[in-house]
Amino acid sequence: MFGRLGFDDLPTELITIGGALSMVGGLIAVTAGLIYFKKLGWLWRNWLTSLDHKKIGVMYIAIAVIMLLRGAGDAVMMRAQQALASGDSTGILSSDTFQQVFSAHGTIMIFFVAMGLMFGLINLVLPLQLGARDVAFPFLNSLSFWLFASGFVLINASLVIGEFSAAGWLAYPPLSGLEYSPGVGVDYWIWALQISGLGSLLSGINFLVTILKMRAPGMKLMDMPIFAWTVLGSMMLVIAVFPILTVTLSLLALDRLMGMNFFTSTLGGNPMMYINLIWAWGHPEVYILVLPAFGIFSEIVPVFSKKKLFGYTSMVWAIMSITVLSFIVWLHHFFTMGGGAKVNAFFGIMTMVISIPTGVKVFNWLFTMFRGKITYSSPMIWFLGFIATFTIGGMTGVLMAVPAIDFQVHNSLFLVAHFHNMIIGGVVFGYMAGLTYWFPKFTGFKLHEGLGKLAAWLWINGFIVAFGPLYILGLMGATRRIDHYDASLGWQWLFIIAGIGVLIIGAGIATQILQLGYSIWKRKELRDSTNGDPWDGRTLEWSTTAPPPHYNFAVIPEVKGQDSLWTSKQAKTTTKQSTTYNDIEMPKNTDAGIKLSAFAFLIGFGLVWHIWWLALIGLFGVIIQTILHLTKDDHEYTISAKDIKLHEQHRLKGTSL
Amino acid sequence: MTKPHTTNHEQSLDKAKFGFWVYVMTDCVLFATLFATYAVLRNNTAEGPSAKDLFSLNFVLLETMLLLTSSFTYGLALIFAKQNNKKMTINWLTITAMLGLSFLAMELYEFNHLITEGHAWSASAFLSAYFTLVGTHGLHIIIGLIWIFVSIFRLKQGTLNIKNNNSLTMLGIFWHFLDIIWIFIFSFVYLIGVAL
Numbered sequence: 001m002f003g004r005l006g007f008d009d010l011p012t013e014l015i016t017i018g019g020a021l022s023m024v025g026g027l028i029a030v031t032a033g034l035i036y037f038k039k040l041g042w043l044w045r046n047w048l049t050s051l052d053h054k055k056i057g058v059m060y061i062a063i064a065v066i067m068l069l070r071g072a073g074d075a076v077m078m079r080a081q082q083a084l085a086s087g088d089s090t091g092i093l094s095s096d097t098f099q100q101v102f103s104a105h106g107t108i109m110i111f112f113v114a115m116g117l118m119f120g121l122i123n124l125v126l127p128l129q130l131g132a133r134d135v136a137f138p139f140l141n142s143l144s145f146w147l148f149a150s151g152f153v154l155i156n157a158s159l160v161i162g163e164f165s166a167a168g169w170l171a172y173p174p175l176s177g178l179e180y181s182p183g184v185g186v187d188y189w190i191w192a193l194q195i196s197g198l199g200s201l202l203s204g205i206n207f208l209v210t211i212l213k214m215r216a217p218g219m220k221l222m223d224m225p226i227f228a229w230t231v232l233g234s235m236m237l238v239i240a241v242f243p244i245l246t247v248t249l250s251l252l253a254l255d256r257l258m259g260m261n262f263f264t265s266t267l268g269g270n271p272m273m274y275i276n277l278i279w280a281w282g283h284p285e286v287y288i289l290v291l292p293a294f295g296i297f298s299e300i301v302p303v304f305s306k307k308k309l310f311g312y313t314s315m316v317w318a319i320m321s322i323t324v325l326s327f328i329v330w331l332h333h334f335f336t337m338g339g340g341a342k343v344n345a346f347f348g349i350m351t352m353v354i355s356i357p358t359g360v361k362v363f364n365w366l367f368t369m370f371r372g373k374i375t376y377s378s379p380m381i382w383f384l385g386f387i388a389t390f391t392i393g394g395m396t397g398v399l400m401a402v403p404a405i406d407f408q409v410h411n412s413l414f415l416v417a418h419f420h421n422m423i424i425g426g427v428v429f430g431y432m433a434g435l436t437y438w439f440p441k442f443t444g445f446k447l448h449e450g451l452g453k454l455a456a457w458l459w460i461n462g463f464i465v466a467f468g469p470l471y472i473l474g475l476m477g478a479t480r481r482i483d484h485y486d487a488s489l490g491w492q493w494l495f496i497i498a499g500i501g502v503l504i505i506g507a508g509i510a511t512q513i514l515q516l517g518y519s520i521w522k523r524k525e526l527r528d529s530t531n532g533d534p535w536d537g538r539t540l541e542w543s544t545t546a547p548p549p550h551y552n553f554a555v556i557p558e559v560k561g562q563d564s565l566w567t568s569k570q571a572k573t574t575t576k577q578s579t580t581y582n583d584i585e586m587p588k589n590t591d592a593g594i595k596l597s598a599f600a601f602l603i604g605f606g607l608v609w610h611i612w613w614l615a616l617i618g619l620f621g622v623i624i625q626t627i628l629h630l631t632k633d634d635h636e637y638t639i640s641a642k643d644i645k646l647h648e649q650h651r652l653k654g655t656s657l
Numbered sequence: 658m659t660k661p662h663t664t665n666h667e668q669s670l671d672k673a674k675f676g677f678w679v680y681v682m683t684d685c686v687l688f689a690t691l692f693a694t695y696a697v698l699r700n701n702t703a704e705g706p707s708a709k710d711l712f713s714l715n716f717v718l719l720e721t722m723l724l725l726t727s728s729f730t731y732g733l734a735l736i737f738a739k740q741n742n743k744k745m746t747i748n749w750l751t752i753t754a755m756l757g758l759s760f761l762a763m764e765l766y767e768f769n770h771l772i773t774e775g776h777a778w779s780a781s782a783f784l785s786a787y788f789t790l791v792g793t794h795g796l797h798i799i800i801g802l803i804w805i806f807v808s809i810f811r812l813k814q815g816t817l818n819i820k821n822n823n824s825l826t827m828l829g830i831f832w833h834f835l836d837i838i839w840i841f842i843f844s845f846v847y848l849i850g851v852a853l
Contacts, residue, residue: 268701268782
């Protein structure tokens with residue numbers, strides 16, 4: 001009846017019980033709070049069923065922040081284990097739990113934190129930058145989000161029921177095959193990623209069409225803000241590589257569920273094919289994440305330097321070169337496969353080549369700052385931290401692009417330090433800068449500057465303290481994912497320093513939470529007095545009020561050239577408000593995305609636990625719900641010009657209706 | 658980009674069609690990955706039978722003909738739809754669905770035959786790759802068939818606007834796309850399989 005599921009699947013180890021209880025407790029507390037304050041209906045109507053890209057963006061970020069806390073908790077556990085488990089001490093975690101913790105850390109940080117923050121920011125900003133009222137397919141956008149949420153629920157369910165994968169964040173076979181991982185952990189991993197990955201793929205299509213079809217009249221491609229360009233590159237990559245992930249995960253699932261032999265070591269299976277396939281997705285994935293971060297910095301640096309971006313055209317070419325080159329470097333993740341000198345030389349050289357357009361970008365930002373009027377507010381602090389750490393990471397990356405060196409440091413902590421340099425220094429710092437920069441646009445008040453700067457400095461310094469020692473340890477021969485090492489190696493003091501670094505980063509995260517709470521509390525004092533343009537911005541998102549109305553622009557702006565808001569501010573033409581309004585068609589709220597994703601969750605959960613009837617119910621639910629939604633024609637409603645006029649008058653005066 | 662003379666409705670149809678093309682491209686990547694997987698594993702037969710021993714070209718040729726004809730009949734349905742001829746549209750859609758169903762029946766027959774002969778997907782990496790590649794195409798055919806039946810039902814019910822609607826156009830793109838994928842399967846899996 002319930003497949004593999006039984007009472008003995010509840011957690012038994014102290015730490016996992018703690019994790020499960022905090023998860024369940026949090027859920028109960030939030031639900032109880034919503035019921036007590038009678039907010040459940042409000043939440044459902046105004047948020048959960050909303051197709052407004054701004055609200056969907058906020059929900060993405062909310063999930064990403066929750067997952068950041070879980071992923072950071074995992075990081076603290078790993079560092080504590082490695083700082084303690086030397087010689088006779090076995091540390092705080094059992095080997096098996098330790099493996100689950102590092103697998104969960106990587107999976108969560110990439111798929112649910114980085115991807116969540118990325119799609120959150122794109123949702124919030126992109127339509128506004130393009131002068132559009134919404135994304136191309138608002139319902140698909142809601143569906144994408146809910147599939148992401150469904151994967152989020154599934155991966156967290158593994159904390160309470162059963163176990164998580166112990167096969168690393170990319171679940172290499174044959175370890176992740178049925179023979180060596182018979183439990184439900186790898187299945188949780190597969191289906192959480194499969195469901196949320198489907199959401200990412202749909203988002204990729206959605207944003208690509210938005211960029212190519214929904215730009216404001218007059219905005220040519222070469223007039224777009226650089227952030228939009230980076231999103232275009234990133235979404236092209238999503239479209240090209242997420243199907244590969246879908247297939248790879250499916251094949252692994254077929255091996256596990258139906259006894260197929262794609263990646264087994266018997267009957268002709270080929271485990272190295274999995275490694276090739278997963279990195280054919282995985283390497284572009286890194287650029288999917290980091291390109292929008294580059295875009296964010298390309299918005300921030302000109303605004304806080306009071307200068308036009310240096311080298312717009314070269315920036316665009318650099319973005320597009322990176323987009324293409326990122327397809328032909330995947331093999332550098334496993335030079336040790338034994339592809340031979342020619343194969344390794346090709347991928348090594350390609351990897352070095354990709355650092356050229358990246359270098360172009362770094363110089364473009366620096367030249368933008370050169371002789372600018374620079375304000376060192378917190379987004380710029382994140383930028384400076386990024387330049388330092390990302391350049392170090394880039395240099396260690398070029399080092400590892402040399403196959404001969406890679407053979408020495410492959411799978412060592414040197415590698416771990418390198419990719420954290422790129423992901424934290426590049427991606428996370430970029431998104432944090434973006435969150436700070438665009439926060440006032442959607443709330444009407446700024447985040448507290450002092451706390452923001454403190455958080456940025458804690459992150460930057462904590463990062464250096466946490467990952468500097470890992471480079472040294474890696475060169476000393478420490479492999480990644482070790483849960484215990486001999487005391488005579490003399491590694492412990494370096495691991496302890498790395499642990500202190502993680503605590504400093506933890507203090508940075510705590511400061512950010514404090515900053516958010518304090519800023520909400522003091523929101524009157526931090527109010528954006530300019531009603532929508534607190535940084536003296538250059539791009540269209542700053543031309544509407546803060547927060548923007550749900551239709552974004554009462555009148556769709558006409559665009560001439562790059563930085564059109566800045567140009568029109570210089571020509572002092574923005575003060576004249578157009579008063580002729582037209583009717584606006586907006587998408588109606590719908591719960592179809594939630595229902596579809598709930599059924600997708602049933603499929604995932606059923607397949608994890610081999611509860612076939614549940615998976616079948618989910619499948620039929622998905623089919624029927626899809627047909628019902630697609631055959632319904634009535635998806636939009638009209639706001640009349642009169643209502644908009646009324647709304648606009650109140651909004652521009654700063655009063656509510 | 659907004660053209661001055663297009664209405665909101667036309668614009669959203671335009672977007673939908675473009676978005677659907679992009680989706681078809683992602684499906685293309687999906688099949689490309691499966692083809693690559695098959696190419697890597699096709700000789701890994703674990704000392705079992707290879708493509709040469711298992712496939713009969715005459716059988717597959719008939720399957721291919723059924724699917725190719727269904728693409729042609731779908732084209733006819735679309736022509737009648739453009740002429741606002743509901744009855745003939747429904748008729749040709751029905752014929753398309755019948756051809757699709759026959760194709761699917763033949764494919765399932767072939768699968769069943771292989772399995773009962775002891776050549777199931779678990780027997781070797783080659784068979785895993787074969788069943789997955791051809792089966793994924795079959796799954797797409799099932800989705801296409803459901804879509805055709807829903808369209809016929811909606812045409813009869815009168816809820817599908819026959820002229821100014823993207824649904825039939827997109828279904829056409831999807832159906833022809835599956836045809837093209839099948840031609841690749843026919844060439845790479847069956848023709849080359851039997852020849853080499």
